[in-house]
Amino acid sequence: MNTRIVLTKRPSGWVDESCFAVQDCAEPVGGPGDVLLEAIYLSTDPYLRGRMNAGPSYAPGFEIGKPIVSRVVARVIASGNSRFAVGDVVWGFLDWALRSVVPRGEGLHKIDTTLGRISHAVSVLGMPGLTAWVGAIEIGQPAPGDTAYISSAAGTVGQLAGQFAKRAGARVVGSAGGDDKVDFLRDRCGFDAAFNYKTGSIDEALAEHCPQGLDLYFDNVGGSTLEAALRHARVGARIPVCGMISAYNEVDDPGIKGLQALLTKRIAMTGFIIYDHVHKLAAYQARVAPWLRSGELVFQEDIVQGIEQAPAALIGMMKGEAIGKRLVQVAAE
Amino acid sequence: MNTRIVLTKRPSGWVDESCFAVQDCAEPVGGPGDVLLEAIYLSTDPYLRGRMNAGPSYAPGFEIGKPIVSRVVARVIASGNSRFAVGDVVWGFLDWALRSVVPRGEGLHKIDTTLGRISHAVSVLGMPGLTAWVGAIEIGQPAPGDTAYISSAAGTVGQLAGQFAKRAGARVVGSAGGDDKVDFLRDRCGFDAAFNYKTGSIDEALAEHCPQGLDLYFDNVGGSTLEAALRHARVGARIPVCGMISAYNEVDDPGIKGLQALLTKRIAMTGFIIYDHVHKLAAYQARVAPWLRSGELVFQEDIVQGIEQAPAALIGMMKGEAIGKRLVQVAAE
Helix, strand or coil: CEEEEEECCCCCCCCCHHHEEEEEECCCCCCCCCEEEEEEEEECCCCHHHHCCCCCCCCCCCCCCCECEEEEEEEEEEECCCCCCCCCEEEEEEECECEEEEHHHCCCEECCCCCCCHHHHHCCCCHHHHHHHHHHHHHCCCCCCCEEEECCCCCHHHHHHHHHHHHCCCEEEEEECCHHHHHHHHHHCCCCEEEEHHHCCHHHHHHHHCCCCEEEEEECCCHHHHHHHHHHEEEEEEEEECCCCCCCCHHHCCCECCCHHHHHCCCEEEECCHHHHHHHHHHHHHHHHHHHHHCCCCCCEEEEECHHHHHHHHHHHHCCCCCCEEEEECCCC | CEEEEEECCCCCCCCCHHHEEEEEECCCCCCCCCEEEEEEEEECCCCHHHHCCCCCCCCCCCCCCCECEEEEEEEEEEECCCCCCCCCEEEEEEECECEEEEHHHCCCEECCCCCCCHHHHHCCCCHHHHHHHHHHHHHCCCCCCCEEEECCCCCHHHHHHHHHHHHCCCEEEEEECCHHHHHHHHHHCCCCEEEEHHHCCHHHHHHHHCCCCEEEEEECCCHHHHHHHHHHEEEEEEEEECCCCCCCCCCCCCCECCCHHHHHCCCEEEECCHHHHHHHHHHHHHHHHHHHHHCCCCCCEEEEECHHHHHHHHHHHHCCCCCCEEEEECCCC
């Protein structure tokens, strides 16, 4: 039998396991032109929380009783489609299921297995990596000598955003929710400083670690962290806005105080969504893959084994228990 | 005797006349190299409110018992300085006084009287005009077919920002606090639509006048107007932030709700201060002066007569009673 993960109810506030069910389900059957896949890695990403809500977001919501969908790395196990051969490794937005069928192979991307690990196609060499690049480099425009502050710095995007800003000559400071993550940022990712936002005041930490103030704040969280960054921003600072996980809808949004800093300090605050930048992916991969191979760029993955662990793995990622990119491996490579 | 306007106490909330005194004072005496001036026009500007506070802003605060200072258009009545001759018309940041002396003529700018009216040097052909240009054109980047919304649209900067965006091909919608101002925007400045924000819901007005949403919001006010603009913004909207008069300090700042729109709609919100752009003034003047002479560009002034009227004129400007640029004329041209 096949196995899948479905959404059983919409969460209010924190997600817990009662929102999911691990279900046996029918083996997929393909017709002419279709592609049959065996999933290898399921990607867990912060944006999935928004898709569990009923309201519209920038991506459509999940349906109750239907599978969770995210980026999945998979192997072609049968193909009626000339573009895909058995054994090809691909990624696409796929159901969380051991096996699935993709009509006419639409939306599947072949993974170039020479570039890096196949799991990297949904992280450092995929859209999350490009997210870090566009935010930290294209929008953030770090200059040598700048100070860049990254929140959620030990996450998939944050670890890369910090390393990219560092390569551009910035002094890089990161915050994360655990001492082990802080050690990871300093000792493995080469951040100049890092702090645990859960054990002290963000204002005091920024005053200590960024005494000259911030030229770039890569915003992954919004809320009081953004307010602190506005207070510590220097004249001309750039704030790429990549995530605002601290407020999902305007009803319970406490608002952001201190936006006058945009004016008094001539700050540019720019939201972006990576789907607008898809056309840059190949050039990004060509630039970054050699750094990854040489070890100049560090990328941390946190791989949980077994599809039945997928709900707990996703919830744990949302609660911040993972260092780096959390994946669920459901078949051998 | 000479006459001047001094700040007698710091306002809390709305400014009233008890914050000012009209004082007799000594005639200024110049030494070698100094320039003696007779004031002609005193400029009233929204930013002056911030300078009445004790706290630091982006410009230094006024001192109690000392004159108000703003841009003043003046005539040279005596000069010990080879750069200035008697009869030259100049502008500078000068005391609000009938006559004053400027040591070594520092900070005085000679006005090219062939460009336009001499009063224009502190408005449409000066820094306020350049403010409208940088915000509406350089930061706002209006494209033909865009919809641009301007708050405080009947003010010095707003009337120009709207006309500049219109020249760039945008459909222009303005809001102001009075039906006479709305008529002025529609009938004289060529705005496609305008509404009185005091007599209805901004959300409903934006829904009616900008049914496709906003591509550009020139923010002169912050607060709930900014929140409404974020709700009505289209994907890729630009928000040049020129003023946030609705909140002066973070203590009583209610915060801005709905900033998630920056992310979901990829909005760029960019604060600017015109002092960073001073080097562009000559090119701006050369571009705009012909439009003003030909009548293609409308610029409305509201001129109050007599230095003793200056406090009331300033307070009235802050309360929104003027259409266009309010000046106080204290001597004949």
